[in-house]
Amino acid sequence: MTSTLRPISGPDELDLFNRLPYVLNDEIAADLAAGRRRPEWLWLALRGDRVVARAGWWSRAGDQHPLLMDIFDIDGDVDDGVRLLTTALAAVVPSGATPPEYGRFLPPDWRDHRRTRQPVEDRMEALHRVGAKLFVERLRLEWRRGTPIPAPGGRLxxxxxxxxxxxxxxxxxxxxxxxxxxxxxxxxxxxxxxxxxxxxxxxxxxxxxxxxxxxxxxxxxxxxxxxxxxxxxxxxxxxxxxxxxxxxxxxxxxxxxxxxxxxxxxxxxxxxxxxxxxxxxxxxxxxxxxxxxxxxxxxxxxxxx
Ligand SMILES: CC(C)(COP(=O)(O)OP(=O)(O)OC[C@H]1O[C@@H](n2cnc3c(N)ncnc32)[C@H](O)[C@@H]1OP(=O)(O)O)[C@@H](O)C(=O)NCCC(=O)NCCS
Structure with a gap:
């Protein structure tokens, strides 16, 4: 069965969009309300009522064009991801412009387990096939209240x-x-x-x-x-x-x-x-x-x- 490729119709379809799990799912409704996302930037690949891939873009409130592609999931095969990206990029990115960068949050030990590594490699392959290449891997860091902060050395x-x-x-x-x-x-x-x-x-x-x-x-x-x-x-x-x-x-x-x-x-x-x-x-x-x-x-x- 071929997949249907389309953006969500509006906030009422967020539950459908969020069927694939990701750490940003909880923020999407507020982002939509604040103008940091738009329904036409949240794309689905559906086979029947099953979400086989999704892609989403983010901007600062009120920006005309997206600044970042920060959601991309495949729950079918890599081809589903490639088809979705090809169609969605053509609709979301102004013609002739370079697509905004793609960013994905991952567990710190994502490479150590096949369960976490395979989906990353599938997504990266789909992105490769639509022209993207790896730029950098970054550490996301967090200080939590109560953690001691080293005392200043007094030199500065x-x-x-x-x-x-x-x-x-x-x-x-x-x-x-x-x-x-x-x-x-x-x-x-x-x-x-x-x-x-x-x-x-x-x-x-x-x-x-x-x-x-x-x-x-x-x-x-x-x-x-x-x-x-x-x-x-x-x-x-x-x-x-x-x-x-x-x-x-x-x-x-x-x-x-x-x-x-x-x-x-x-x-x-x-x-x-x-x-x-x-x-x-x-x-x-x-x-x-x-x-x-x-x-x-x-x-x-x-x-x-
Ligand atoms: C990263 C940075 C803040 C480190 O500042 P610093 O006060 O020199 O850090 P340290 O003194 O702890 O340096 C530790 C070691 O790293 C080396 N080092 C520091 N910065 C380096 C650099 N840019 N390139 C190569 N080596 C560097 C130091 O020479 C030192 O080596 P040593 O232990 O052999 O003497 C500084 O390089 C910097 O401003 N970089 C550019 C801006 C940047 O990256 N900011 C962070 C963005 S998240």
Whole structure:
């Protein structure tokens, strides 16, 4: 039997869409209500009344086009996934545009068991067949209330950011030698200054949480060493960005900078703080571990070029 490929008709079909389990299912109704998702971005492949694949896209509230493909499940064969993606991508992505990246949350040990590995490999194969390739695997990290935060070493002072240009200048320096895949990719297409300005404008400036939380770390004489951007992303308190400038790397300053950002959010009594870093960003992953963050999930990101 061939499958029917279509978007859901509206919120009344969310139960059908959510027949395939995924950690984001509980958020979809609120996302639809808040304009972060649209019914025409939530696609189903149905055989009879059985959901054999589904795909969904997300944006910031009110965006005209989706920013991320964050739902893709296959409960049939890989061909069902390929057919759904082919049809849905043509409808959701403006013609001539590159599809937005695909992101998938996975258990930290997903590779260790065939039961968790096979569905990931099936999804990745279907995505390969419609032109996507693996970009990076990331650690999703969480600090939970009550976890001790290492005391600051006393080597650095912290103050709020004076103006956007000061932060953008430090973000520009931090991109030099970064191990972060997105940062490195940006640098193949633009200068460090352009990439920093873009990240500031597209991401940091848009956080609705107070920008007064942002901290610049300095030596006692006032020389900036790095920065930390604690924020709230609408779902959770987060460490949105953190960095140490190249001239001061390798002295463990990241531990103090991260502890300052974590303490600032923890002092508000929040139940958890979320963060993420690339598997390959070893010094950053080590800093999160030392600050009391544990890896609760991993994330695969695939892109079209
Ligand atoms: C990741 C980062 C914050 C680490 O800061 P740091 O204060 O130098 O960290 P540490 O002093 O703990 O470094 C630990 C080790 O990693 C090495 N290291 C740190 N950053 C490195 C980098 N970008 N490339 C290669 N090695 C690096 C250090 O030299 C040190 O090596 P050693 O133990 O042999 O001396 C800093 O490299 C940075 O700002 N990177 C770019 C921005 C970034 O990735 N932010 C995180 C986004 S989630």
């Amino acid at each position: 002072a912290f103050r709020p950011v004076r103006d956007p240009d000061e932060l953008i200048a430090l973000m520009t320096l931090v991109l030099d030698g970064t191990l972060d895949a997105h940062g490195r990719d940006d640098l193949t297409r633009m200068t460090a200054e352009q990439a920093a300005r873009e990240q500031y404008r597209q991401e940091l400036a848009r956080y609705a949480s107070p920008h007064e939380w942002w901290r610049i770390a300095t030596l006692p004489d006032g020389e900036p060493v790095g920065f930390v951007i604690p924020a709230h992303n609408g779902y959770n308190p987060i460490i949105a960005y953190v960095g140490v400038v190249p001239a001061h790397r390798g002295r463990g300053y990241i531990h103090d900078v991260l502890a300052a950002g974590t303490s600032l959010l923890a002092a508000q009594g929040v139940p958890r703080i979320r963060a993420a870093t690339d598997v390959g960003n070893v010094p950053m992953a080590a800093a999160f571990a030392r600050a009391g963050y544990s890896t609760f999930e991993r994330q695969i990101e695939m892109i079209w070029q």
